[in-house]
Amino acid sequence: MNKDKSPRKKGGRRQSGQPTISDVANLAQCSPMTVSRVINGEDSVRKSTRDKVLVAIEQLNYSPNRAARSLAGASQIRIALLYTNPSASYLSELLMGCLDEASKSDVHLVVERCAFGEDEEKVVRNLIKSGIGGFLLPPPLCDEQPLLELIEELGGKAILVGPGKAQPHQSAVMIDEYQAAFDMTTHIIGLGHKRIGFIIGNPYQTASGQRLSGFLDGMAAANLSVPESMVRQGLFTYRSGIDAAMYLLDQTDRPTAIFASNDDMAAAVVSVAQRRHLDVPLDLSVCGFDDTTIASTIWPELTTIRQPIQEMARHALEILAEQMRSARTGKSSKPVHLKIDYTLMRRQSDGAPGLARSAIRKDN
Secondary structure, eight states: OEEEEEEOOOOOOTTTOOOHHHHHHHHTTTHHHHHHHHHHHOOTTTTHHHHHHHHHHHHHHHHEEEEEGGGOTTEEEEEEEESOOOOHHHHHHHHHHHHHHHHTTTTEEEEOOOTSOOOHHHHHHHHHHHTTTEEEOTGGGGGGGHHHHHHHHOOOOOEEEEESSTTTSSSSEEEHHHHHHHHHHHHHTTTOSSSSEEEEEEEEEEHHHHHHHHHHHHEEEEETTOOGGGEOOOOSSHHHHHHHHHHHSSSOOOOOOOESSSSHHHHHHHHHHHTTOOTTTTTOOEEEEOOOOOGSSSSOOOOOEEEEEEHHHHHHHHHHHHHHHHHHHHHHHOOOOOOOOOOOOSSSSSSSSSOSSHHHHHOO
């Protein structure tokens, strides 16, 4: 684990000086996904926005993957990034990493929503029929074994991004979710907190269980008990974070610190605390997980575990593309399990336990 007591540096360009898709998005004042849609010639972008993107591309002399703007040739690698209702900030980080790597590696990247409850088999079959050979699966799709088995059955290849765990025969890029949560818990305890609340992530994602286990074991290692009232289910969404925070802060003996399983839920905790006139971090310390954009755009900025999502996405796409190229030449490739370092980012949302205010206002 790396431990950094200062906020991460916000970089936009590759070290080589070449502009990235995030540079184009910033200049055009739109999202990286919108830039991708313009590059791929999709007609769902308004003309005014499309024009801004094209002007930005020209001004920056950005060179997107030319093959992505034309019909796929026989030698072109075609990969689909499937997603379903992730946090917007997580998806944005993931997409920027994928698009930047795709532009360097001559990979045609397709971004496709694959929602729960819909015909996933139809989505995958249609993509393979269109020439897609590889699938990049972030949470929660990376934990869907039936989907992975379907892709393999149809002759496709897949790589998982950010799973809590991966089967030996599946390639994956991840961090040590358990150890990261354990380290954050140890950090909070080290500040002097003993009564710590925890908000669990989406119950359908393996990473949620890993983070919960890391928290519980971290508390046990310090001989601290965790009452049931100090653990609340969330869904990795801001709204679920609001509900969980209200429950935890309604307790007669409320926590002096709350560790949320992602930054969206942690930001929600900060919001609820402020509405109740609780000072963060004097009255309540709040910590998150992921280090997505929201962590450094709210006040106070969140202490969090930095999961390098862009880096993970770049590695995943690079590994998958190489495996697909090897398969084309008749070479077999072994599954890759790549663990990336995480960093505990110390910011302004945590500190030693302060004196709780005598009156805690509650929202009704």
